[in-house]
Amino acid sequence: MSRNIQVSRLDRRAVEDQEVEIVERKGIGHPDSICDGLAESVSRALSQLYLDRVGKVLHYNTDETQLVAGRAAPAFGGGEVVEPIYVLIVGRATKEYEGRQLPVDSTALAAAREYLGEALPELEYGTDIVVDVRLGEGSGDLQDVFGEETQEVPMANDTSFGVGHAPLTETETIVRETERELNTTYYADHPELGPDVKVMGKREGDRIDITVAAAMVDAYIADLEEYDDAVGNVREFVTDLAESHTDRDINVDVNTADDYEEGSIYLTVTGTSAEQGDDGSVGRGNRANGLITPNRPMSMEATSGKNPVNHIGKIYNLLSTHVAETVTDEVDGIRDLQVRLLSQIGRPIDEPHVADAQIVTEDDVELSAIEDEVVAIVDDELADVTGVTRRVIDGDVSTF
Amino acid sequence: MSRNIQVSRLDRRAVEDQEVEIVERKGIGHPDSICDGLAESVSRALSQLYLDRVGKVLHYNTDETQLVAGRAAPAFGGGEVVEPIYVLIVGRATKEYEGRQLPVDSTALAAAREYLGEALPELEYGTDIVVDVRLGEGSGDLQDVFGEETQEVPMANDTSFGVGHAPLTETETIVRETERELNTTYYADHPELGPDVKVMGKREGDRIDITVAAAMVDAYIADLEEYDDAVGNVREFVTDLAESHTDRDINVDVNTADDYEEGSIYLTVTGTSAEQGDDGSVGRGNRANGLITPNRPMSMEATSGKNPVNHIGKIYNLLSTHVAETVTDEVDGIRDLQVRLLSQIGRPIDEPHVADAQIVTEDDVELSAIEDEVVAIVDDELADVTGVTRRVIDGDVSTF
Amino acid sequence: MSRNIQVSRLDRRAVEDQEVEIVERKGIGHPDSICDGLAESVSRALSQLYLDRVGKVLHYNTDETQLVAGRAAPAFGGGEVVEPIYVLIVGRATKEYEGRQLPVDSTALAAAREYLGEALPELEYGTDIVVDVRLGEGSGDLQDVFGEETQEVPMANDTSFGVGHAPLTETETIVRETERELNTTYYADHPELGPDVKVMGKREGDRIDITVAAAMVDAYIADLEEYDDAVGNVREFVTDLAESHTDRDINVDVNTADDYEEGSIYLTVTGTSAEQGDDGSVGRGNRANGLITPNRPMSMEATSGKNPVNHIGKIYNLLSTHVAETVTDEVDGIRDLQVRLLSQIGRPIDEPHVADAQIVTEDDVELSAIEDEVVAIVDDELADVTGVTRRVIDGDVSTF
């Protein structure tokens, strides 16, 4: 078997060298990310359920969660949710196998509750947020195709496309790390920061503007002064963080839409704008690498919630990102790498129609000098395609 | 002011003396009772919310909860819910008062969660049961009428009818006590008994048949033998209880639909048949006195969930029962008493169109000898009509 | 086989001779009746579907429809629905039979649409009213019992109770005919009258008060004067109708809650109060004979939507009414007749535990003189118990 692996020069400048760059990340508490997170946690729980009960993952897809925003009345010192957020978990799942009923609905709800408890600790399950579920039976066709999975590597059942890239640019790194650090390190000492942190990075030449919209939690903020301090602390933290990743000029804005005189500030009860008017759904926010990067090719496929065993779009998006990262980790001299995987219907998914690594090398590096090394790594990673599935089920990979 | 109180001879035998008597009680875990209980607990919570926030009870009615049954896979030692029960709390509520938002949806859900936690401890909120809420704004008309409540006693806004009776017959007493004692005293030592206990009493002459359908909880029952013991224990307990209330012949049947050979037994995961195919709704089960008594006049009005301040049907059903009990407590010589209250639109509710006490006296008692006493008590109780409202809000009165 | 048929003297006065009588009928456009009508039309459609596809009626029950009121802005000359009415059809149905899928959900929705088109012609399906459906699979137990239906007459699967009476009193007749005639004869010439007509009759001695609440349809009413005419026309029509049924004094009130000065009138867009704040559900309104009669024993069982083949409560309520009517049609000298049927678990439903005809005869008639005739009729009707099922499926019997 030979995999159709192509290495070529990327016919553009590295994104790092382009004049204008735009990058965005919706934090885990953003309504779209809540849906991504729910969809993926339900997916993991169903995979685990199937493995526990029947020894293999059966057909399902849970990539269609819809969130309908609630209404809230935030107030300094602690307000309240007035109308709960409503979430409908939508998808397909196998509910019966060899005469045995499988508790897919209850499992989905339990996974949702657990996920929300971790991701949005201020949100009380069942009163601040109502979660309902509509998991239908899958289409017969897909079940047929899926029945063939007794082979080691599943067959591609669709023409699908995945794309990944590495390394991250400075702006990408800053945007991603800003959200991550705010929601972990910073949050540990600042409970007033809600998880709905949206970060936009815009670079023009050597100036990077970072715009953060951060939902503050009212219970931890006594008055406008404390709110202003909270905003200032975020600005300071992000500025320090950004400067540790670049020598470019950094400008950080936090909650720019605030108008203190009008009394219009970003204060919430639960730490997410879903409590007041912002709806959400799966696959509308971050791509599989956690970012929205209009300077780069992106797949429209929703990765979260898809079946990690047989959904070729999910697997190829995660795998192409993984391949790109591995190559740039192991091979020197790469300034920008873009990996594309295109499936071939009816062939095992470790034999893509095209596996395409496009590279911008460092100025002093010839493509030919690293080509073989790149091909070898891509080949290895494709050979281990089922490793993606395993890591997804184990929860070791983030999908949004 | 004179209240139109009439006392007359009831033109039939006392129910206790009739040849055939039928009585039923659906236990607190029955799907219809779950809905009654939810509706009433939501009602109490809204009353309290309004009192806390605006100092008076605003317009609402929450008497339309619908329960859609789930699916379950019970098993000796512990099975699981496969598809959750779905509950939709329906009704009207005032969501805004003088520019201030009132969290009626969240309050309703919190009340539902708390009630279910107490009434159905084996049912996990949010996974075994999903509760959603649709509380709309009330109709303008009703809000108008309700606006007049600044007077002490509200005006009747509808022609409505309430009926109560006392004392309970032996059969009624046994049916009511059977469910209550099973779900309290007996349950304390027998966690295998679920709250979905349905009791039917049928008396023909001096023989009383008590039929109990009792949902057993699988986690506490290891095998068929233990199940059979559990059924036997209930039978024994109910037989003893019944015999303590009567000298008539007693026959008790428990879970008569069981068929051990077919493996068809009344085993549940959560202690309610709502987990597997039995839907429920408000006002379809027990009347305000906790019983279904086809031998007696009954009001069709759902009592649970109605606004206790201005819903004349709720108030009159509870009040007529209360009046009947008070009269028979305080006046000797009454074998059967039926109290009817009929409202008069546009008049204060303590001035009913008719307050009608119909009595079967003991053989040696003349109606005329007790008439004045009865009138006096009825008059007192009507004067304290707002006491019903208060007791309902405080949770001191059961409505189903 | 001998049926346990008992004839006895009813131990009370005929209702016609009692001092106070209360009767109510909720018209077909009342929110509770809408639910009853939907539940029963869905039931008929499912029966027919099963007969067409598999030659026999499979297990189902659709007696739990819930209606959530909408919001409307009526206006002289024609207003609009602002927020649609929401209806959830709830129940159990067999969705697969011998490997063949049965379109129960689509059939239920089609039946609902057709029924609403007839009963509420001003209500536009899909925009003024949204109908959704949740029909789960039935419980295993019931399916077992139902499997035995290959016998001619099904077995009773529950202890259940039905009660019927005849003839109607004058007040009952007037209340029933008022709603029926308003919604047919009168409506034919008066499109401004909506189907939500609620009629309450109250008789004290020889005076009958008829209170009608009639929803007027705004598109046919240009101004307050026309509204006042419309109300007056209803009053006149009902007065004439009532007087044709009795020599007692008649007083008719229509839309008594109106307050012209406050601009508070009973004007609607669609002819039902469900458009604005009045929720509804099955089994909360009229009993199987179309009336609510607190002077008489009533069954709490919802008749509408129940399976007419095997639901003993439905069958016995309809049958007892039918038996009572047949007896009073054929036997002279009966002033009041009450028929009760009580099922016996595990016996064919044409062999009730008790079939009990209680009679108040005319003054000059001895019970013994008609007893045999009554027994014979009851026996015949019981023998034809499956005729009830047939008439229900054919739509020849009203259930509310």
Added chain:
Amino acid sequence: MSRNIQVSRLDRRAVEDQEVEIVERKGIGHPDSICDGLAESVSRALSQLYLDRVGKVLHYNTDETQLVAGRAAPAFGGGEVVEPIYVLIVGRATKEYEGRQLPVDSTALAAAREYLGEALPELEYGTDIVVDVRLGEGSGDLQDVFGEETQEVPMANDTSFGVGHAPLTETETIVRETERELNTTYYADHPELGPDVKVMGKREGDRIDITVAAAMVDAYIADLEEYDDAVGNVREFVTDLAESHTDRDINVDVNTADDYEEGSIYLTVTGTSAEQGDDGSVGRGNRANGLITPNRPMSMEATSGKNPVNHIGKIYNLLSTHVAETVTDEVDGIRDLQVRLLSQIGRPIDEPHVADAQIVTEDDVELSAIEDEVVAIVDDELADVTGVTRRVIDGDVSTF
């Protein structure tokens, strides 16, 4: 006022000249496109409602429709839908303005019904598909910002990004035209073709593979032979169409997943896979120009359903596409043009932070020779930014 318009050389080859190109279009009957179409038609209806009632477009967003697939039993000659498709229209809308109620829910449902009637004529509204609506009130913040709209050109309320390009490559043209022509010209003579036509184009060098998945409607197909003919006819039509747009090698595959021996074919009752297991939501499919083009930068923003007056992402995505098309229409010598618009919070939207036209010229054309012309056109189009809003409301622009 000077708009910040930049023209530069695009730092990559024209997509037409790249080695591998992938293009996709989901037809109007695809579940995701159904959601896009519903969201946009609801949006147009609300805009029109607001214009009619209050003279200006109020705050709303309806970009979150969720479709839950149904179940169907297709059969040669005509099968049936077994379980209806369920659609939940989600979003925010202003329901009251200056004390006047606005029928946003009913308007949304009416628009949905009308749209579905046109786009999916085989799908019966209310039985094959149930549409429900949850439109909440918007967040206070957005309403504030929107209050400033009395100015001619609204202010940007968010940092948002739009991207458009022109001209289409051959592959893009073929993919777009294939779907459009199949669903119009071809459909006119071939009612067996359902609107759920998904087209994927893959070009490697000078070979273009077009893969079509076309849902066939069973009522018009008598047997497998007719089905095979139907597939063959589509293949032939698409091949002819494609060859009229290119001299490259064309290969067309239709319904490649079919397996005649297994009886697995793409037969449907209603012409969409939503009837059987394929869920859908807004913004997951085609971008604003009707295509998915991973070779080009794309915005993640859902365009359909967004408010066309003030949603900067929607306006900029449509406008950038419109600008690109206008420029390439009017200026010769452009091989590939990419227009990016980036908003500036708090500035009028006709003054973007960056308006950036990147160009690959024809070999014989200097960028400097056309630069001024391009700037002038971009400037004109930006000046007419409100024309986008107008065209969207009039339905003259497709958003997916």
